[in-house]
Amino acid sequence: MKELEKIKELLLIVDMVNGFVKKGALADPYIQHIIEPIKRTIEEFQSSPEKDVSFIADAHKLGCAEFKKFPEHCIDGTWESEIIDELLPYSLNSRIYKKNSRSALFAPGFIRDIDIMRKHNLKRIVLAGCCSDLCDTDLGVPLMNYFDQMNDDIEIVVPQDSIETYDAPWHNRDEYNEIAYKIMKQEGIKLVKTLGGNK
Numbered sequence: 001m002k003e004l005e006k007i008k009e010l011l012l013i014v015d016m017v018n019g020f021v022k023k024g025a026l027a028d029p030y031i032q033h034i035i036e037p038i039k040r041t042i043e044e045f046q047s048s049p050e051k052d053v054s055f056i057a058d059a060h061k062l063g064c065a066e067f068k069k070f071p072e073h074c075i076d077g078t079w080e081s082e083i084i085d086e087l088l089p090y091s092l093n094s095r096i097y098k099k100n101s102r103s104a105l106f107a108p109g110f111i112r113d114i115d116i117m118r119k120h121n122l123k124r125i126v127l128a129g130c131c132s133d134l135c136d137t138d139l140g141v142p143l144m145n146y147f148d149q150m151n152d153d154i155e156i157v158v159p160q161d162s163i164e165t166y167d168a169p170w171h172n173r174d175e176y177n178e179i180a181y182k183i184m185k186q187e188g189i190k191l192v193k194t195l196g197g198n199k
Helices: 029-046 110-118 132-149 173-186
Strands: 009-014 051-058 095-099 124-130 155-159 190-192
Touching: 009 029, 009 132, 029 051, 029 124, 051 132, 095 110, 110 132, 124 132, 132 155, 132 173, 173 190
Parallel strands: 009 051, 009 124, 051 095, 124 155, 155 190
Antiparallel strands: none
């Protein structure tokens, strides 16, 4: 695990867990199409001494307040809350933040570690995973607001080939992706097609 003080760029992998990507009340297997671009980015970040990767996992307490808004999902300690097999090997030497809400900002240890990084070398965060309009936006937007509050010039980048949301009769995937992109963009988050790519 790399020292927090030395990290200049951080890749955050949000909620690539079984309960969203494979099977469960809120799962959509279509999300699996972002696995390969995420793997390529992880490999690039883990091979650099100045870059690091952290994982965020939905891991709810039984009867948590969020279940009044969404069906029960990703209970801590269950298969649903585990990182998917395709990405699990990359997580073994990475920090994993478990969250009981949609925003990882409030996950135990997350903001403490971000503070250490931003006070030293952190210049850029790349955000990937699911779901674009929920957990990705609910992390990216308050994190950008936090950097503004602290007067930090830290860039947040979202590669659009590496985030996705679910499709349901009440939740049109394309519509909610577009809503997420608009909200993130107006907050100053940089949207790119791929990490090497165009706006």
